[in-house]
Amino acid sequence: MTSPGKPGDPAAAVLRVGVLGAGVVGSQVIRLLLEQADDLAARVGARVELAAVAVRRPHRHAEVPAGLLTDDAAAVVADPSIDVIVEVMGGIDPTRELLLTALRRGASVVTANKALLAEDGPTLYAAADAAGADLYFEAAVAGAIPLIRPLRESLAGDRISQVLGIVNGTTNFILSAMTATGDSYELALKEAGRLGYAEADPTADVDGFDAAAKAAILASVAFHTRVGAADVHREGIGAVSAADVAAATEIGCVIKLLAICERNGGAAPGGAADGGAAAGDDVVADETESVSARVHPVMLPNTHPLARVDGAFNAVYVQAESAGQLMFYGPGAGGAPTASAVLGDLVAVARNRVAGGRGPRESAYADLPLRPFGEVPTRYYVSLDVLDRAGVLSAVASTFADGGVSIATVRQQGRGDDASLVLVTHAAPEAALAATVDKVAALDVVRSVASVMRVMGEVQ
């Protein structure tokens, strides 16, 4: 910071910001930095000055003031006159080295880079700690929705048991469209592409990579435990069929791709008012406390707050022992919303600099063990086409019983020659459930499996 001046005199101090990247988000960050300079100065207590913008092709950015553009990102992060680096270029390499260079020399970093944080957050946190610099990343999860700050600050005196997030707008748009129209996945994906909600190569979204990175970040912050992208079990929405969607509708549910972060086991200290598992989710008795993070489609009852989050919106539902059920809702992507989150972090980091302090550090003190996906308690919805004859239900039921899976509800409907059998199980370890469903599918009396989907919450 040049000419720090007296505290409380905004004109005296200047905080210099270097921006890496000027794409959809970066260009909005730059616009807001320039347009709202006076407001930012008043809120920070120092002038926030755009010092440099590093992009690949400087000649393509007429919107950035002349003289600030450069294609030398390494020079920007190394410039000792720059106090804060805003990273909105994305990617793992060379971004990682650039941010490490900045942090190591004591510059603070504001980043929207979920992939890098989920891949190698701890290295960045360690560099920030060693230098006493801030590393803020609100924009990395669910765009403009304040989430990281509420989790790591507002709920810092609480015990979070579950975080469920609709954190990918593309997949939520596709699933909402399938629900509304009855269309196939392929058709809905095509429509999403046409409307600009899906990229030409939609893999990162539809296969759940994007949501898994966010799940890793959410679980890390919520449970004070390091969770990386590789620790997150991931399934996309490519296998969700129109039949699955119809089945969900029939039982009063919708299908959502959720990022699911859970703390399992380890009985909470007594007396909590609203704590424990969400209504309808069985608690599997367990002594060892552990955490898990996963991304897969689930059937969610229409009564669940997340069920009503449609289209490209994002929302995150948090269950905490004292706070109870909270939900945060808003636009999960887009240039301006993401830039809003970046600017909020920038103001916080700048305030910390002006005050001579820093914000909350990475907190991984709890260091809880990660539960393998196969041991995570889940519940299944299974719809079977079966022969309409005596003994079918008994054969199916005994297969579930042999697998150690308890059935919560069952409905049988005859349809001429054959019949359908619809079951919802109680919670059981995922591996046991999957194996049992495979065995059921192989029974002679079962013609085919019409739909299999995990469920959460209270299903009719």
Add this chain to the structure above:
Amino acid sequence: MTSPGKPGDPAAAVLRVGVLGAGVVGSQVIRLLLEQADDLAARVGARVELAAVAVRRPHRHAEVPAGLLTDDAAAVVADPSIDVIVEVMGGIDPTRELLLTALRRGASVVTANKALLAEDGPTLYAAADAAGADLYFEAAVAGAIPLIRPLRESLAGDRISQVLGIVNGTTNFILSAMTATGDSYELALKEAGRLGYAEADPTADVDGFDAAAKAAILASVAFHTRVGAADVHREGIGAVSAADVAAATEIGCVIKLLAICERNGGAAPGGAADGGAAAGDDVVADETESVSARVHPVMLPNTHPLARVDGAFNAVYVQAESAGQLMFYGPGAGGAPTASAVLGDLVAVARNRVAGGRGPRESAYADLPLRPFGEVPTRYYVSLDVLDRAGVLSAVASTFADGGVSIATVRQQGRGDDASLVLVTHAAPEAALAATVDKVAALDVVRSVASVMRVMGEVQ
């Protein structure tokens, strides 16, 4: 703080906390402080020690460890060994003097006292500033829902245009019950009392005092402008009739008591992506930027995110220029949820102490003028019983036109001898609307006014 020790060594530093009040919230704060001592120490970087609990009748609090109880609150706030005061006793006096004493000697304060903040927040903020102490109050608005921190930190780089809040659980419970059952206000209030959702004297809730205090706090934080309880126009729900509720249902709306904080006029800098007024709300062209805060029942379309918030839950909807539409949802009251918010603030204040800094100060730099309620643009729903004869619509329409009020939709239905006329207006200054509706009601062709209610959002 005694024995500050090395940074990063939680065992070395101790932060001493004095709690004022041990009622519904206070007893939960005390429980959590004791039960979660290890977690709090790890998250703060210092041990957080319960040093004293001041209550009116110490012998009635067997749950508080012996030796900590006192009936001398003045001694607790003056005790130089106490670093943070948690105020959950409520009331204006003597609470104000107690907190001022604490702040003036440099102790930080965490309070849930919305009434005191709305009444005299600036005096407290000034004392905190003069001493360099923190004054945090997340628990004062909407219980456990993180709201103050998102508004003043996450959205610090954005420009908030509107905050709409369901911030009173009692009135939301009553209105939800009236909608579900068709019951009268009196019956629903009685039921709320029976179930513990309304107090024996429900005035503070049903007359909107509680919501008005919260509106003052929300507007102050959102608009960087001082707004006190006296600046908030306030109407309760006592006049909401079963006929109003039925009328709302008929046009696809629900009635909610909202805290409405708006920034009017002052064109935003160009280029905002999702900014501006919410869909369906007319923007009244205006050059002078101003803010307003009010509490009254409104008809809200079922499609609005707040429309689905039922029962005793709270939710706050925020419209910001870059972030777009955000919503925060959760339990708005109760011992444990409110205690969660208090503990979150306590951790933040404690971290600031350990780091030797302080959090964001009151920001009132924008100092925008307050628009009187009569000049605030509103929209009305009006349902009239009229004579079923030629010229009625013309008489009504010309009265609206004379009043400068433009009609958005009108529906006329004959019913034997008389007819009903249902109108929704465009936005016009509140005073003009109110006066015009009075004139319409006095027309010869109008038998009676069946229902009048302000509306927000896109009405069918």
